[in-house]
Amino acid sequence: MTANQGTPAETGQPVAHVASPTPAQAQEQVAAAIDRGDLVTIFGHCTVEYDGRASSHLGPGDRLVVCKPDGTTLVHTDEGHQPVNWQPPGCTQDARLRDGQFELHSVRSTPEEELLVTFEELFQVTAYNLTDERELALVGTxxxxxxxxxxxxxxxxxxxxxxxxxxxxxxxxxxxxxxxxxxxxxxxxxxxxxxxxxxxxxxxxxxxxxxxxxxxxxxxxxxxxxxxxxxxxxxxxxxxxxxxxxxxxxxxxxxxxxxx
Amino acid sequence: MTANQGTPAETGQPVAHVASPTPAQAQEQVAAAIDRGDLVTIFGHCTVEYDGRASSHLGPGDRLVVCKPDGTTLVHTDEGHQPVNWQPPGCTQDARLRDGQFELHSVRSTPEEELLVTFEELFQVTAYNLTDERELALVGTxxxxxxxxxxxxxxxxxxxxxxxxxxxxxxxxxxxxxxxxxxxxxxxxxxxxxxxxxxxxxxxxxxxxxxxxxxxxxxxxxxxxxxxxxxxxxxxxxxxxxxxxxxxxxxxxxxxxxxx
DNA sequence: CTTTGCATCTCGACT
DNA sequence: AGTCGAGGTGCAAAG
The missing domain is CATH 3.40.1350.10 (Trna Endonuclease; Chain: A, domain 1)
Structure with missing residues (x-):
């Protein structure tokens, strides 16, 4: 297990990286990163429950979870353009421990929606503070x-x-x-x-x-x-x-x- | 700079991770990961050009780029559910060096589309071999x-x-x-x-x-x-x-x- | 807040 | 490969 923390470089902003973290380490790192307004990626084996406009259940599997500072959450499998589960911008994120497992919980209202990602195993947690002022110039619309x-x-x-x-x-x-x-x-x-x-x-x-x-x-x-x-x-x-x-x-x- | 490579663990599959890589290291790691069929994440400062059904230009900024083994590419900023640029599944990926910079190039035909991500600076390259058999059970359709x-x-x-x-x-x-x-x-x-x-x-x-x-x-x-x-x-x-x-x-x- | 229609929509099913 | 419609569509502009 390795943990590099703090001391951001001048332009690149590495803030946190942990390989094979324990649930407690993951919870700590992700909660802190969300607090700082970082973009977080989590590789791990997880299950996903969603309830809101519809509801869904996704059994255990290896996935990449992305948490953005604007409240967006994305759960990506190894296939497809679209995330298998997600939560839109504006949601409230909560990185927590429950029964010894690391959980990522995201909630919003109007409409009421809830996403719960439960990690059985964690491969990696990474957080970077990304800044992007540039707007996309699109032609052909x-x-x-x-x-x-x-x-x-x-x-x-x-x-x-x-x-x-x-x-x-x-x-x-x-x-x-x-x-x-x-x-x-x-x-x-x-x-x-x-x-x-x-x-x-x-x-x-x-x-x-x-x-x-x-x-x-x-x-x-x-x-x-x-x-x-x-x-x-x-x-x-x-x-x-x-x-x-x-x-x-x-x-x-x-x-x-x-x-x- | 740290580099952990090879020797996958029994269930988690850490395959490659490099912090602050040089362009050559990034090219090497990403090319190898694509070859192995890994899912790759790249944090970096980059510009993006797209040409196909429409065309777009995106100036320099900090972004997260995801390359999936099915040929999908996603370019995510710190905001929004949707990637700012992307390429759909089935594309051909090429991780290459050009004028000393690391470039990720993705092409497909029918329709002809092309995405070019040019990195001015690289924060991190990570690759994991993810497997996910489970299908989403969705209710309320x-x-x-x-x-x-x-x-x-x-x-x-x-x-x-x-x-x-x-x-x-x-x-x-x-x-x-x-x-x-x-x-x-x-x-x-x-x-x-x-x-x-x-x-x-x-x-x-x-x-x-x-x-x-x-x-x-x-x-x-x-x-x-x-x-x-x-x-x-x-x-x-x-x-x-x-x-x-x-x-x-x-x-x-x-x-x-x-x-x- | 809701309504309305665009989107590199994506995706699956069917021909 | 093209057609067609669903989607937790997302998204922005306008009321």
Missing amino acids: ESDLRDRILDEPALLEPGFSPLATERETSAGAVDIFGEDERGRRVVVELKRRRVGPDAVGQLTRYVDALQRDLHADAEVRGILVAPSVTDRARELLAEKGLEFVALEPETDAVADEPTE | ESDLRDRILDEPALLEPGFSPLATERETSAGAVDIFGEDERGRRVVVELKRRRVGPDAVGQLTRYVDALQRDLHADAEVRGILVAPSVTDRARELLAEKGLEFVALEPETDAVADEPTE
Whole structure:
């Protein structure tokens, strides 16, 4: 067993590391780390109980548990992008001893939720004080697709004029609301990737609502804008008399050659 | 700097741990761990580039990087449930040296995606061989709600008779298809939690499709089953002549007193 | 606080 | 491999 504690380095911030700790050592280290606002990783053999929006039981197994200073807890197995169990940010953490075992208990309210990780065996406890000011710069989102059309409305169709974004209807906000070259109202629904039936349902709701809201005899066109459509979605569009325009969030040039 | 390597213990499987490694040491340790099929955690100061379905840039910051033996990569900051960057299972990992820096590179195809984590500074590299056979037992899902109604159809309404689950229509599969006491067709859409407008759109699509498919003059009822509805969803239901039944996936007794 | 819809959603099931 | 819908979805913006 090794324990390096205190004496943080100048930039890297090693705060605590214990290999093969006893339950009492783990409890002490984790409780102190949470107190300091460190990010903690725990390798160990554990069981997990969850109760809240649903409830779950997970039998014994080797897992990696991550506790973040914002109250997040993640339980990761050796597989999958998603944690097998978790608790969201804002939860209250408690590292405790119970019947000689180290337990990690996390609670929140609204909604009431509870996570209990019980360790039968501990391989390693580590804590670092991480700081990260930088924000992620992400390109290729739906809002990029919107900006593309607002910059060049003819990409949708010649003569199209955007009048508003996020225009409210009784069924929710429309991505782009505008007029075609003949002065007809146009509802545009944007999707950053290939669309299925759900997107058609969404567009349908907006078009129906706008027809209603304007109590107009005038036609309201509905256009779905996305890179592509599934067959079923195309059928549904046809049934509803709605239209589709193929368009990507980014130009191919930008997508393929980002560094020019 | 400390390095404990090899000689796995009998049940816990400490395989590699290095504090404040040099880039070359990190590359060596991580490459070997990936080779062995270990789960790797890396604490360090890094930048992250992603390009694929979208693309992103993340400037320097302290982060925890997790590499799983199934090809998953997760980049976690000190905040949030979700990783700030990631790569899904099935990717090919490469731990390499470039210009004297340790880089973690992950690639996949269909779709083509690439993640590059470049470490300016390394705090710790750890690898454990985790095994986890146990599956999560989750209660309170939509399928629990379905079973509840199939067990006791009167919970939906007196005289209701389920005829099929996952019944196919031209718009997709209906959760429960049945008949009411007067012999009318009933489409039931289930949601495990409070529903919004999207669920109404879904039910609407199914009811419309079934009307069409049966080319029947006969009325088709649509019933949304969930714990509760939002106001807008209720309005949309009324407009479409659809119905709502309040029902939870689990009985309160079970939800509140699981161990009796 | 709730509502609403996006997301590199992920995941499983089915074709 | 593509389609489809569930999810303890998480998340941010807006009311």
